[in-house]
Amino acid sequence: MNLLLKFIFLFLITELSKIDCWETRSCGTNPSCEFKQTFLSQITAQKFPKHCSTICGFLIIQKTDLNAEELTGLFKNIRILVGGLQIVGTKLENLKFLAGLRRFVQDNRYGFSSERFKITYNPELRELGLLNLTTIKSRSLYIANNEKLEKLNLPKLEVAKCLRNNCTIRVSIKTNASKFCITLKELNAFTKKRNKCDLNIDSGICIPENEPRVCTVPTEGCERLIGDLNITKGFDVRKVESLKRLYGTLNITNTDFTDFRFLGNLTRIVRLGYKTALVVVGNKLLRNMEFPKLRRIDSEIRRFAHFADNSEASHADFKSCYALRKAALQKGGLWQQFGDGRSCEQIEFPPTR
Numbered sequence: 001m002n003l004l005l006k007f008i009f010l011f012l013i014t015e016l017s018k019i020d021c022w023e024t025r026s027c028g029t030n031p032s033c034e035f036k037q038t039f040l041s042q043i044t045a046q047k048f049p050k051h052c053s054t055i056c057g058f059l060i061i062q063k064t065d066l067n068a069e070e071l072t073g074l075f076k077n078i079r080i081l082v083g084g085l086q087i088v089g090t091k092l093e094n095l096k097f098l099a100g101l102r103r104f105v106q107d108n109r110y111g112f113s114s115e116r117f118k119i120t121y122n123p124e125l126r127e128l129g130l131l132n133l134t135t136i137k138s139r140s141l142y143i144a145n146n147e148k149l150e151k152l153n154l155p156k157l158e159v160a161k162c163l164r165n166n167c168t169i170r171v172s173i174k175t176n177a178s179k180f181c182i183t184l185k186e187l188n189a190f191t192k193k194r195n196k197c198d199l200n201i202d203s204g205i206c207i208p209e210n211e212p213r214v215c216t217v218p219t220e221g222c223e224r225l226i227g228d229l230n231i232t233k234g235f236d237v238r239k240v241e242s243l244k245r246l247y248g249t250l251n252i253t254n255t256d257f258t259d260f261r262f263l264g265n266l267t268r269i270v271r272l273g274y275k276t277a278l279v280v281v282g283n284k285l286l287r288n289m290e291f292p293k294l295r296r297i298d299s300e301i302r303r304f305a306h307f308a309d310n311s312e313a314s315h316a317d318f319k320s321c322y323a324l325r326k327a328a329l330q331k332g333g334l335w336q337q338f339g340d341g342r343s344c345e346q347i348e349f350p351p352t353r
């Protein structure tokens with residue numbers, strides 16, 4: 001009986017895991033929906049499978065002679081794209097011709113480049129405007145050097161994730177348009193809990209209007225703070241007791257706190273840019289360095305935390321060291337070192353002289 005249950009369970013797991021592959025499989029069985037020409041132009045457009053809702057192939061739209069209207073006509077039925085997509089060096093102002101696209105799924109059978117989802121060097125591009133896109137499954141996501149880009153405008157994006165466990169998504173949104181910002185919803189899709197994204201987002205975060213639980217300075221009742229949080233002697237802890245997510249650096253310097261229980265609701269720190277996510281310096285009365293609910297730290301750098309000049313007791317707290325390292329490790333596996341340069345192992349087993 002036990003064995004039978006096990007068998008059924010295994011069967012279900014196998015079947016469920018196939019759902020992910022389902023889209024990529026449909027490609028092999030429906031060759032009329034493949035686009036083999038790769039580069040999209042007036043000439044190759046004649047072979048574009050424009051009646052298919054799922055299209056398979058590596059699509060490259062580069063310095064194309066097709067205008068936005070012609071592209072809209074070609075793509076009006078497309079819901080799912082399996083393969084790759086590159087839009088490079090065009091004069092397009094947005095990608096709304098792809099507004100019907102719901103899912104993008106990378107497939108290595110098509111194309112030659114490892115950059116599966118790439119939108120670069122489009123000097124007139126103001127926004128992507130993929131209004132119905134909910135899911136991106138790709139090894140890489142690369143959006144860069146679009147000088148005038150102001151926003152992504154991916155309002156329905158729920159998840160951008162890896163196809164396999166062992167891979168990273170590189171979300172690289174480098175642009176010198178000072179106006180550019182990424183929304184909290186888009187950022188959440190890129191940093192989903194199970195996602196092992198290697199983040200590289202060179203951008204500010206859009207400040208939402210009329211969101212009472214979002215703030216830019218510490219405020220009582222605020223749950224998501226966009227900006228750095230500096231905590232020094234005399235800080236009014238009531239302002240952060242309800243804080244759940246911090247989008248910036250947490251800097252606790254020269255305080256008299258004995259523990260961090262006042263940050264008991266904080267579950268996550270997301271630090272964009274090449275900056276330390278967590279700074280704890282000169283807290284002489286600290287008994288430990290535990291953050292009760294902090295389970296994830298998204299940082300772009302290896303040394304995500306810096307601990308120095310605190311009490312001896314807190315610096316010997318290897319348990320919290322492991323917990324913090326685990327919180328950061330969920331993403332990549334790059335972060336071996338902790339705080340003041342010592343690893344958690346070195347704190348647990350100090351080298352004997």
Ligand SMILES: *[C@@H]1O[C@H](CO)[C@@H](O)[C@H](O)[C@H]1NC(C)=O
Nearest residue numbers: 076096098099100101131132
């Ligand atoms: C986006 O999806 C909505 C509903 O899901 C649909 O009404 C709309 O036509 C879609 N947009 C495009 C451009 O296909």
Ligand SMILES: *[C@@H]1O[C@H](CO)[C@@H](O)[C@H](O)[C@H]1NC(C)=O
Nearest residue numbers: 146147148149175176177178
């Ligand atoms: C962006 O930077 C490039 C290179 O530094 C420069 O040539 C270009 O004018 C800049 N664009 C804008 C919109 O500032």
Ligand SMILES: *[C@@H]1O[C@H](CO)[C@@H](O)[C@H](O)[C@H]1NC(C)=O
Nearest residue numbers: 139164165166167168332333
């Ligand atoms: C993950 O991929 C890298 C390079 O592709 C490889 O070196 C490494 O062994 C892989 N790790 C696992 C656990 O499969």
Ligand SMILES: *[C@@H]1O[C@H](CO)[C@@H](O)[C@H](O)[C@H]1NC(C)=O
Nearest residue numbers: 216217227228229230231251
């Ligand atoms: C936090 O402290 C740093 C260093 O003193 C300072 O540059 C920054 O402006 C402060 N940020 C806030 C939000 O107070």
Ligand SMILES: *[C@@H]1O[C@H](CO)[C@@H](O)[C@H](O)[C@H]1NC(C)=O
Nearest residue numbers: 230232249251252253276279
């Ligand atoms: C942290 O705060 C202290 C005191 O406000 C400041 O001197 C220091 O520069 C800050 N560090 C960072 C990385 O913001």
Ligand SMILES: *[C@@H]1O[C@H](CO)[C@@H](O)[C@H](O)[C@H]1NC(C)=O
Nearest residue numbers: 241242243261262263264265
């Ligand atoms: C967490 O937030 C809730 C609701 O805002 C509050 O009642 C509770 O005291 C907070 N916990 C801590 C440790 O501050």
